Amino acid sequence: MQHTNTQDTLVGLFVASGIAGMFFLSLQVSNLSSFSQKDSYTISARFENSGGLKVKSPVSAAGVKIGQVSSIHFDTKTYEAVVTMTINPKYNTLPDDTTASIFTAGLLGEQYVNLEPGGSESYLKDNGKIDITQPAIILEKALGQFLFKAAEEKSE
Amino acid sequence: MIQFLQNLGAETRTSFTKLGRGTFFLLQTLSGILSVLPRPRLLINQLYSVGVLSFLIITISGLFVGMVLGLQGYYTLSDFGAEESLGVMVATSLVRELGPVVSALLFAGRAGTALTAEIGLMKATEQLSGMEMMAVDPIKRIISPRFLAGLFSMPLLAALFSAVGIIGGQLVGSGLLGLDEGAYWSQMQAKLDFQDDIVNGMIKSIVFGFVITWIALFEGYDAIPTSEGVSRATTRTVVNSAFSILGLDFILTALMFGEN
Numbered sequence: 001m002q003h004t005n006t007q008d009t010l011v012g013l014f015v016a017s018g019i020a021g022m023f024f025l026s027l028q029v030s031n032l033s034s035f036s037q038k039d040s041y042t043i044s045a046r047f048e049n050s051g052g053l054k055v056k057s058p059v060s061a062a063g064v065k066i067g068q069v070s071s072i073h074f075d076t077k078t079y080e081a082v083v084t085m086t087i088n089p090k091y092n093t094l095p096d097d098t099t100a101s102i103f104t105a106g107l108l109g110e111q112y113v114n115l116e117p118g119g120s121e122s123y124l125k126d127n128g129k130i131d132i133t134q135p136a137i138i139l140e141k142a143l144g145q146f147l148f149k150a151a152e153e154k155s156e
Numbered sequence: 157m158i159q160f161l162q163n164l165g166a167e168t169r170t171s172f173t174k175l176g177r178g179t180f181f182l183l184q185t186l187s188g189i190l191s192v193l194p195r196p197r198l199l200i201n202q203l204y205s206v207g208v209l210s211f212l213i214i215t216i217s218g219l220f221v222g223m224v225l226g227l228q229g230y231y232t233l234s235d236f237g238a239e240e241s242l243g244v245m246v247a248t249s250l251v252r253e254l255g256p257v258v259s260a261l262l263f264a265g266r267a268g269t270a271l272t273a274e275i276g277l278m279k280a281t282e283q284l285s286g287m288e289m290m291a292v293d294p295i296k297r298i299i300s301p302r303f304l305a306g307l308f309s310m311p312l313l314a315a316l317f318s319a320v321g322i323i324g325g326q327l328v329g330s331g332l333l334g335l336d337e338g339a340y341w342s343q344m345q346a347k348l349d350f351q352d353d354i355v356n357g358m359i360k361s362i363v364f365g366f367v368i369t370w371i372a373l374f375e376g377y378d379a380i381p382t383s384e385g386v387s388r389a390t391t392r393t394v395v396n397s398a399f400s401i402l403g404l405d406f407i408l409t410a411l412m413f414g415e416n
Binding site for chain 1: 200201203204207208211247251309311312313315316318319320322341344345346348349350353354357358
């Protein structure tokens with residue numbers, strides 16, 4: 001009887017530690033705890049160019065991550081990229097004249113959406129749209145323009 | 157030449173016959189699982205010998221694998237000035253690949269061989285036929301509880317392996333090499349996704365657990381009932397499980413992480 005009891009305890013400990021390991025992986029290691037998809041609200045913005053933005057790219061305001069990109073698709077009528085973002089419900093007081101722009105974290109870092117709040121009194125609602133946007137800066141394009149300009153100046 | 161062709165044909169036929177027997181055996185085992193549920197004592201005993209006894213080797217190996225990943229990752233990443241990403245590297249490689257695969261290989265070596273040898277010896281000493289004589293179905297009484305225990309233990313062990321490994325990487329990273337502890341965890345949390353990384357790693361380990369226990373039990377059940385036959389069956393368990401784990405890992409990885 002004593003023997004089965006210790007065995008039971010050890011099996012119980014084993015199962016408990018295995019489950020604790022799973023919880024550790026889910027909560028401490030992955031982004032599960034950062035915010036739940038359930039009660040977040042979504043806003044969308046149209047960009048002339050979405051650059052290297054991907055689904056799950058961060059959305060930040062004043063450098064603080066407040067949400068993530070949930071979908072990106074191409075609008076066949078206006079030829080623009082429609083970026084939908086899910087925002088943490090804690091931050092539901094973004095004014096409706098917020099500006100969205102696509103920036104790059106560092107020179108080679110990943111791209112993210114930066115929201116710049118405006119001065120309006122009314123707030124963006126769920127499924128609201130951001131009207132003022134600034135497209136992603138394409139490094140190759142900028143470099144090309146720069147080189148072109150430099151060459152032009154030289155020839156003059 | 158004719159002899160060679162004959163041998164080839166005979167070999168092919170034997171292996172297909174074996175695969176067929178193995179599939180039939182798996183179906184019997186699966187149908188026997190229902191009769192285990194009213195007798196949890198059988199399952200607990202097997203969880204002890206399959207899971208608890210593998211606990212130590214899995215956690216210690218996990219710790220060392222994580223520590224080595226921390227060291228190696230640090231040396232490589234510091235060339236690019238990206239030491240801060242050490243946490244991401246350690247956690248991604250552990251959760252996606254090394255956790256499920258290495259713990260499955262260890263599990264095959266530690267628990268799979270024990271299962272094969274045990275069942276092979278039961279067969280050699282005619283305990284299984286003895287049970288049949290007493291109208292006890294050896295599949296239901298012996299095989300199914302062990303199968304269930306293996307299937308249940310493997311994901312737990314793989315999760316433990318990854319968790320301990322990540323802690324090991326952190327110990328080396330911030331303890332030995334003086335990295336910032338906050339960067340280790342926060343970058344990891346930002347980059348690892350619950351659905352894509354953790355759940356897929358779990359699915360991998362469940363698949364591996366299923367395959368290893370199936371192979372181990374079948375090899376034991378199908379062994380030639382002599383001491384030599386049992387020893388060969390034990391070897392085959394390790395070899396076949398290792399092949400299946402690595403092959404399946406490739407397929408699963410291609411399926412799961414293909415689109416990004």
